[in-house]
Amino acid sequence: MRWQQAPTASLDDQVLRAGDKPFSAEGGLKLLTGNLGRSVIKTSAVALDRRLITGPAVVIEHQDELDALFAAGDLNQDCVVVVRGQGPKANGMPELHKLTPFLGALQDQGYRVALVTDGRMSGASGKVPAAIHLTPEALDGGLIGRIQNGDVICLDSDAGELTVLVDPDQMSERPDWQPSTRVANSCGRQLFNLNRAQLNCAEAGATYLFEAV
Amino acid sequence: MADLNATVLAVTQAIRDRSQPLRGLYLQQIKDAKRDQPRREQLSCGNLAHGFAACGTEDKQRLKLMQSSNIAMVTAYNDMLSAHQPYETYPNQIKQALSAIGCTGQIAAGVPAMCDGVTQGRPGMELSLMSRDLIAQCTALGLSHEMFDGLLALGVCDKIVPGLLMGALSFGHLPTIFVPAGPMPSGLPNKEKQRIRQQFARGEIPREALLEAESASYHSAGTCTFYGTANSNQVMLEAMGLQLPGSSFINPEDPLRQLLTQAAAEQVTRITALGSDYRPIGAVVDERSIVNAVVALLASGGSTPAHHPFDRHCARCGTHPELVGFCRFVLGGAAFVQHLSQWRRRCESFSCGRRHRLFVPGTLNPRLDACRCAGGLGCGFFRLYPGTLRARWRFALAASTHRVA
Numbered sequence: 101m102r103w104q105q106a107p108t109a110s111l112d113d114q115v116l117r118a119g120d121k122p123f124s125a126e127g128g129l130k131l132l133t134g135n136l137g138r139s140v141i142k143t144s145a146v147a148l149d150r151r152l153i154t155g156p157a158v159v160i161e162h163q164d165e166l167d168a169l170f171a172a173g174d175l176n177q178d179c180v181v182v183v184r185g186q187g188p189k190a191n192g193m194p195e196l197h198k199l200t201p202f203l204g205a206l207q208d209q210g211y212r213v214a215l216v217t218d219g220r221m222s223g224a225s226g227k228v229p230a231a232i233h234l235t236p237e238a239l240d241g242g243l244i245g246r247i248q249n250g251d252v253i254c255l256d257s258d259a260g261e262l263t264v265l266v267d268p269d270q271m272s273e274r275p276d277w278q279p280s281t282r283v284a285n286s287c288g289r290q291l292f293n294l295n296r297a298q299l300n301c302a303e304a305g306a307t308y309l310f311e312a313v
Numbered sequence: 314m315a316d317l318n319a320t321v322l323a324v325t326q327a328i329r330d331r332s333q334p335l336r337g338l339y340l341q342q343i344k345d346a347k348r349d350q351p352r353r354e355q356l357s358c359g360n361l362a363h364g365f366a367a368c369g370t371e372d373k374q375r376l377k378l379m380q381s382s383n384i385a386m387v388t389a390y391n392d393m394l395s396a397h398q399p400y401e402t403y404p405n406q407i408k409q410a411l412s413a414i415g416c417t418g419q420i421a422a423g424v425p426a427m428c429d430g431v432t433q434g435r436p437g438m439e440l441s442l443m444s445r446d447l448i449a450q451c452t453a454l455g456l457s458h459e460m461f462d463g464l465l466a467l468g469v470c471d472k473i474v475p476g477l478l479m480g481a482l483s484f485g486h487l488p489t490i491f492v493p494a495g496p497m498p499s500g501l502p503n504k505e506k507q508r509i510r511q512q513f514a515r516g517e518i519p520r521e522a523l524l525e526a527e528s529a530s531y532h533s534a535g536t537c538t539f540y541g542t543a544n545s546n547q548v549m550l551e552a553m554g555l556q557l558p559g560s561s562f563i564n565p566e567d568p569l570r571q572l573l574t575q576a577a578a579e580q581v582t583r584i585t586a587l588g589s590d591y592r593p594i595g596a597v598v599d600e601r602s603i604v605n606a607v608v609a610l611l612a613s614g615g616s617t618p619a620h621h622p623f624d625r626h627c628a629r630c631g632t633h634p635e636l637v638g639f640c641r642f643v644l645g646g647a648a649f650v651q652h653l654s655q656w657r658r659r660c661e662s663f664s665c666g667r668r669h670r671l672f673v674p675g676t677l678n679p680r681l682d683a684c685r686c687a688g689g690l691g692c693g694f695f696r697l698y699p700g701t702l703r704a705r706w707r708f709a710l711a712a713s714t715h716r717v718a
Contacts, residue, residue, distance in 0.1 A: 101572035103559070129611055163434070170514070194438035195429060201514035204507065220442075226507075287436040292443050299443070309446045309479065 485595020
């Protein structure tokens, strides 16, 4: 085996390009800030005309709920699906891939949709604009916990902003978020209850090994 | 350093500044831990005898003689992750490679590994993120035997790489090289797979058709074929100088794969404290290495969870995590980090063919053109010299050659 010089020019510029003609002038990840907190959006696979989405919130507490709404036709509208209670302390911040096919299908039907969550989406974030890892999570008193169905949410990835367009006074009068009473005592999760409670926030890495600095 | 991009420099400097004094303390720890003798030399005879009780005669001799290095393997092998399944045979390959050069290797720990593909949408997925921290702890358990002069880390997938890395950084005085197993050959193209999933979501096709499509997508050993977290990890590890250059995307069955594994085993023995080219991982992974990885990730459009671990890596080696978060977001928004790769969208067939092996050098090399050696330890990007047999490592800071407009 020998190391040898790699080509200096790309062999396929549909896949890999040099800096003089990039696919996009910016990297594929943006930070979003706003009254909901800080989140991340992966824009590289999101079409340019979908970088700004404004729509009414459809709030769910578990990704399984989307199935029923989709089947009942309740999602046939422009909307911003808000999936909360998916942060590190709430339930170990699982990946939420069940959402992708539904949201993708809605987008293909022509609706303008987006996702906002305190959970994770992993590599499958894809073509639907998704603000993920929202911190603070609902369980930590994040404002995502007070969003109600119909609240207008604006996700502007070019400007780097995620905002819920509700009067702050009105927001503060709403009750605190209550986590679901669903007890995670199966599938070995019960052995990690104390660890889960120790997880720091998504921004600090969602780890129980260190405190947030 | 005149040719390095100003934003990259500024962010790196900011991380460096804000990481004091933690970073200084961490480096001091590494310095204090350095020994010219093999680590096992500190152990009592009783400790040591337990340590090699089950070894073969030749290895026992070498371990007793205190002249050669003993390399730890921490393996995340199991049958659940397609990307880890090849690791079944790696420990013996590595032991043979080490033996051939007069050294020894021992499996220090087997660590758990979860396949996010298997637990997707299931209760087990709630354990995935925590598995990373547990893997770090298990890695530390393995290394705590204090028998080792270097580490070969066998892990590829989402949570395992950061877990192994955090564990290794808690033994920052040891050199560490990650040993990949390679990507699955291409199966059903991504677009086709997504199309079928959406059809199923709309109730247009039966479950059998979906299963066929999924089986055609994930069909054999190796990393899943899209540019998700596992493959993003590979790019980042190479950019950080923790994995042999160009080794990420050789398929598991390719004959080169075994040669690369041997090369990793040989290389780690060259960079222990016993020799003249000591490269402890705690020194290799500094703010420059981390910035390299973030730039590589952003320029290639890599996976989002890959951003997560950096905060923790940094905490582990005393680099201010908030600053890394800041770094990644600034770089993410900075115009100079041009999106050079449409790996996910345009490349229907990810992992077949020779040209894809060049993905990592192809992504990183344009940046190298303007780089100067920034000194420091450890392998950075690989500066390739035609026709040479020995890999030469040189540290370089990732940078675009173009100024921010």
